[in-house]
Amino acid sequence: MSKKKLLCRLGIASLLIGGGIVTTMALNGFSLNGTRQENYRKKQLNYLKEHEADMIAYIKKEYPKIESVQFDWSTFQVNAISNGWITTSGNKLSLKGKFNNLNNTRLRVEFYLENSEDIPNIKKIKLSDHPEIVTDNVWVPYE
Numbered sequence: 001m002s003k004k005k006l007l008c009r010l011g012i013a014s015l016l017i018g019g020g021i022v023t024t025m026a027l028n029g030f031s032l033n034g035t036r037q038e039n040y041r042k043k044q045l046n047y048l049k050e051h052e053a054d055m056i057a058y059i060k061k062e063y064p065k066i067e068s069v070q071f072d073w074s075t076f077q078v079n080a081i082s083n084g085w086i087t088t089s090g091n092k093l094s095l096k097g098k099f100n101n102l103n104n105t106r107l108r109v110e111f112y113l114e115n116s117e118d119i120p121n122i123k124k125i126k127l128s129d130h131p132e133i134v135t136d137n138v139w140v141p142y143e
Contacts, residue, residue, distance in 0.1 A: 040117040045076050048095060051122045055109055058125050066131060071097040078116050091116045104134040
């Protein structure tokens with residue numbers, strides 16, 4: 001084996017190993033600067049829990065027939081907002097829930113985030129769609 005082929009194979013192997021390490025770190029919650037992404041998620045979730053009453057008040061103001069809201073904290077997530085191409089235009093934090101203690105209901109609140117690590121601002125809350133309820137096996141907007 002020539003020296004060029006050996007160096008080429010070693011270079012490719014190094015790139016694959018390095019890429020594997022970076023990917024593993026990212027999947028385990030580490031960013032490239034060494035900080036844990038979980039800390040951001042915990043802070044974001046804690047903020048939402050601290051402002052649960054404000055979020056419920058917003059929903060009740062928009063939909064007066066909604067008397068109570070039950071958030072499903074396990075549905076909390078942050079996703080990039082994409083324009084359908086490679087670039088993103090910010091991030092959205094979303095949280096799903098039900099209302100009026102009915103299992104056949106659903107709603108989702110969202111917050112726009114400039115960066116995925118940002119803490120949401122309660123003033124930027126919005127409902128992604130109308131709250132919905134199942135009627136005759138079909139999801140319909142709740143009035």
